[in-house]
Amino acid sequence: MKDLGAPLLFRIMEKRKKKRLREPNPFMGPPLKCAGRLRQIMTRHYYLSRFAKGARPVAWVTSGAPVEILRVFGFYTIYPENHGALCGAQKMGPELCAEAEKKGYHSDLCSYARIDLGHAFSGKTPAGRLPRPDLLFASNNICQTVLYWYKQLSHQWDIPLITFDTPYNFQEIRSGDIHFMVRQFEEMVPELEKISGRKYSHKRFQKIIRIAAETSRTWGQVLAAMKHRPAPMTIFDAFVHLAPVVSLRGLPVALEYYRVLLNELNERIEEGIGAVREEKKRLMWDNIAVWFKLRDWSHLFAERGVNFVAATYTNAWAETIHHLTEESPFESMAKAYSLIILNNNLSHRLKLMEKMIRDYQVDGLVILSLRSCKPYSVGQYDLKRLLMERLGIKSLIIESDMTDFRTYSEEQARTRIEAFLEGLGV
Amino acid sequence: MHITRKEYLLEQKEKGRRLMGVFPALYPREILWALDIVPAEIWDPPLEIRQAGAHLQPYICSVVRLGLELILQGKCDFLDGFLFPHTCDSIQNLASVIYDFIGARKPCYFFYHPKIPHGHTARDYYLKNLKALAAELKRQFGPLKMDSLREKVDMGRRISELLGELYDLRAARRLDASNEAFYRTIRKGEYLFPDDYIAELEGFLTQTRSEESRNGATIILSGILPNPPQILTLLDDLDVQVGHDDLLNGSRRLLISNEKPGDPFEYMAECYFHMPPCPTRGSSISDRMRHLLSLINATGAKGVIFNVVKFCEPEWFDVPNLQEELKKRGVPSLVLDTELNQGLSGQMKTRLEAFIEIVRVHRESITTKH
Ligand code: SF4
Numbered sequence: 001m002k003d004l005g006a007p008l009l010f011r012i013m014e015k016r017k018k019k020r021l022r023e024p025n026p027f028m029g030p031p032l033k034c035a036g037r038l039r040q041i042m043t044r045h046y047y048l049s050r051f052a053k054g055a056r057p058v059a060w061v062t063s064g065a066p067v068e069i070l071r072v073f074g075f076y077t078i079y080p081e082n083h084g085a086l087c088g089a090q091k092m093g094p095e096l097c098a099e100a101e102k103k104g105y106h107s108d109l110c111s112y113a114r115i116d117l118g119h120a121f122s123g124k125t126p127a128g129r130l131p132r133p134d135l136l137f138a139s140n141n142i143c144q145t146v147l148y149w150y151k152q153l154s155h156q157w158d159i160p161l162i163t164f165d166t167p168y169n170f171q172e173i174r175s176g177d178i179h180f181m182v183r184q185f186e187e188m189v190p191e192l193e194k195i196s197g198r199k200y201s202h203k204r205f206q207k208i209i210r211i212a213a214e215t216s217r218t219w220g221q222v223l224a225a226m227k228h229r230p231a232p233m234t235i236f237d238a239f240v241h242l243a244p245v246v247s248l249r250g251l252p253v254a255l256e257y258y259r260v261l262l263n264e265l266n267e268r269i270e271e272g273i274g275a276v277r278e279e280k281k282r283l284m285w286d287n288i289a290v291w292f293k294l295r296d297w298s299h300l301f302a303e304r305g306v307n308f309v310a311a312t313y314t315n316a317w318a319e320t321i322h323h324l325t326e327e328s329p330f331e332s333m334a335k336a337y338s339l340i341i342l343n344n345n346l347s348h349r350l351k352l353m354e355k356m357i358r359d360y361q362v363d364g365l366v367i368l369s370l371r372s373c374k375p376y377s378v379g380q381y382d383l384k385r386l387l388m389e390r391l392g393i394k395s396l397i398i399e400s401d402m403t404d405f406r407t408y409s410e411e412q413a414r415t416r417i418e419a420f421l422e423g424l425g426v
Numbered sequence: 427m428h429i430t431r432k433e434y435l436l437e438q439k440e441k442g443r444r445l446m447g448v449f450p451a452l453y454p455r456e457i458l459w460a461l462d463i464v465p466a467e468i469w470d471p472p473l474e475i476r477q478a479g480a481h482l483q484p485y486i487c488s489v490v491r492l493g494l495e496l497i498l499q500g501k502c503d504f505l506d507g508f509l510f511p512h513t514c515d516s517i518q519n520l521a522s523v524i525y526d527f528i529g530a531r532k533p534c535y536f537f538y539h540p541k542i543p544h545g546h547t548a549r550d551y552y553l554k555n556l557k558a559l560a561a562e563l564k565r566q567f568g569p570l571k572m573d574s575l576r577e578k579v580d581m582g583r584r585i586s587e588l589l590g591e592l593y594d595l596r597a598a599r600r601l602d603a604s605n606e607a608f609y610r611t612i613r614k615g616e617y618l619f620p621d622d623y624i625a626e627l628e629g630f631l632t633q634t635r636s637e638e639s640r641n642g643a644t645i646i647l648s649g650i651l652p653n654p655p656q657i658l659t660l661l662d663d664l665d666v667q668v669g670h671d672d673l674l675n676g677s678r679r680l681l682i683s684n685e686k687p688g689d690p691f692e693y694m695a696e697c698y699f700h701m702p703p704c705p706t707r708g709s710s711i712s713d714r715m716r717h718l719l720s721l722i723n724a725t726g727a728k729g730v731i732f733n734v735v736k737f738c739e740p741e742w743f744d745v746p747n748l749q750e751e752l753k754k755r756g757v758p759s760l761v762l763d764t765e766l767n768q769g770l771s772g773q774m775k776t777r778l779e780a781f782i783e784i785v786r787v788h789r790e791s792i793t794t795k796h
Pocket residue numbers: 081110111112113142143144145146288372373374375376
């Protein structure tokens with residue numbers, strides 16, 4: 001698509017950013033040089049989306065959905081969850097949630113969903129304008145919530161909704177489940193051809209699969225860089241740098257970006273540059289980020305010489321997607337997408353967390369209990385207990401939402417964090 | 427039958443039957459019956475939450491919290507296993523908490539039902555899952571005789587016919603039963619073995635079938651289950667009849683299939699795909715709306731009460747659109763945000779009474795217009 005005015009926009013952004021530049025934090029290492037590039041990529045993505053309508057078919061997609069299949073048909077993809085995170089980071093969560101609540105959506109529902117519905121009703125967004133979709137594409141591999149949520153949009157706008165149903169793995173994945181998912185892909189193809197007006201090309205699909213797998217693998221290497229002491233970046237960086245693997249997966253731009261980021265991290269490792277100047281303790285994060293607290297918390301922990309070096313959330317896009325193979329794209333997609341953390345039983349999650357704690361030499365765990373997200377949060381109390389019993393790992397549970405700070409209590413969170421850090425001896 | 431649920435289940439056990447604790451909501455009960463297993467469904471045990479809070483956050487719905495509490499208080503020790511259908515995120519994770527972490531010390535079974543709109547792929551998959559569940563249960567509780575399965579499918583069919591008749595009579599205002607008595611009876615299906623349930627339903631039909639048409643306002647009750655029961659008694663006191671329901675443990679589970687049972691598995695699959703729409707099966711808003719309107723038309727109901735369990739996502743998401751559509755059609759509706767077994771607060775009671783007033787006025791204005 002023609003790059004209409006994006007360069008100008010970036011220049012304006014850079015100017016604004018320079019104005020906003022805050023004092024560097026003395027407890028943190030130099031910021032990642034890549035950050036500016038990331039900002040450009042994501043701004044460009046949202047900026048161009050304004051012109052996508054009419055030029056390309058537009059799809060709104062859930063974060064765990066197998067987007068590779070849409071790329072074959074040239075869909076311009078928007079990720080409402082990523083948009084929700086953006087709104088959260090810009091502290092617009094409560095405002096957009098309230099728009100949905102005005103229409104009757106309960107304040108107990110997932111705040112990503114409320115933000116998205118609030119945006120759909122009011123048009124408010126920090127991204128300028130989002131194109132209305134031609135297709136809604138949801139997979140319940142992250143939660144059933146997305147199915148309930150997307151069907152509201154589908155009803156509201158009378159837009160087709162394609163659901164990719166991934167049976168939850170109560171135990172091992174079964175051959176019948178894989179077959180079921182492969183057949184869904186086969187059935188999707190003619191539907192997607194109809195909606196997009198483009199023909200399916202197996203060759204194109206294979207190329208996309210190759211890029212997506214490589215992107216996920218490279219993202220995994222980016223995260224693995226944090227195994228080094230001191231870790232060259234923090235999980236708060238990773239929460240932000242996650243955006244391309246979530247929303248641009250399968251496109252060369254995401255892969256290229258992570259190669260550059262990985263190089264930068266390797267350089268930092270060679271030069272012994274840590275994200276936190278004096279890394280005394282290393283922590284792991286469980287659950288989605290608290291978007292409105294990213295900056296505050298990264299400073300708060302850094303001041304005590306504490307770095308977050310791993311998170312189950314960021315790991316989700318590195319855990320299974322690199323298993324995609326161009327030889328059997330449908331089958332490998334079925335397995336990769338149904339085995340992700342939130343579609344897998346809690347025994348798997350416990351083992352994964354144990355492994356991460358060991359691999360990343362983690363000293364403590366911060367668990368975010370999210371009212372918004374049942375599949376991520378139900379089971380955390382037992383995970384906390386079991387990790388303590390098995391590995392002696394201390395952990396802290398914080399109650400908050402990821403975007404809607406109306407229910408967040410700064411005082412309570414601070415007190416708990418302080419007490420936890422004291423317990424860790426920092 | 428005047429014995430309690432617990433006494434009944436213990437009696438069944440003495441007879442040599444096995445007991446399976448079943449979490450909500452949709453599962454092939456005929457397979458269990460054919461294996462001489464009594465499903466004891468766990469919806470809203472009358473307990474105070476004391477231990478479940480150590481495992482579940484306070485923002486998890488009370489169906490899930492009470493279900494776990496029942497296990498933790500040792501009140502399921504006499505059961506022989508658990509079955510977890512895949513109903514929603516919370517039940518899904520609860521199943522894993524119990525199986526993977528707490529340890530039920532009993533065999534656990536899981537049943538996934540497809541969430542995609544119904545087509546061949548979903549149907550074939552459902553069929554496969556039925557057979558897979560039967561094979562697993564057989565290993566522990568077998569053998570599974572096809573004759574027995576056929577017989578139980580027929581019984582399930584008979585139950586559906588009886589329930590259908592009861593619902594139809596009620597819709598036609600020819601059932602002389604209070605709301606409370608209706609649901610008390612219907613809900614015995616949550617634990618009675620089919621022959622006993624059939625007898626119970628037949629008895630109830632005989633006692634309550636009425637030649638005279640009932641008067642009074644009629645509403646539709648939508649939600650997961652008729653709890654707190656005080657809603658029903660308050661409606662009874664106000665002389666309002668639930669004309670039909672759209673409850674997950676009520677009519678949403680009615681097996682309606684025109685097919686004659688041939689192969690029992692095929693028949694069960696057919697029934698699943700013919701059940702009334704439900705968000706836990708991925709039904710669209712339009713399908714739900716069409717269904718609600720058909721219930722309103724069939725009963726002449728003048729309002730809809732959405733009795734929604736607090737924190738129940740599948741229900742809460744659909745409510746605004748359903749309410750909006752009802753409003754467009756001039757049908758008043760009320761939304762109640764309820765916790766199981768917590769009774770009705772004064773405020774809820776007032777809202778319910780005020781709503782009934784609106785329904786009455788609405789009814790009178792329509793009657794006068796005609
Ligand atoms: S936050 Fe949780 S409930 Fe909300 S969309 Fe993400 S996975 Fe689903």
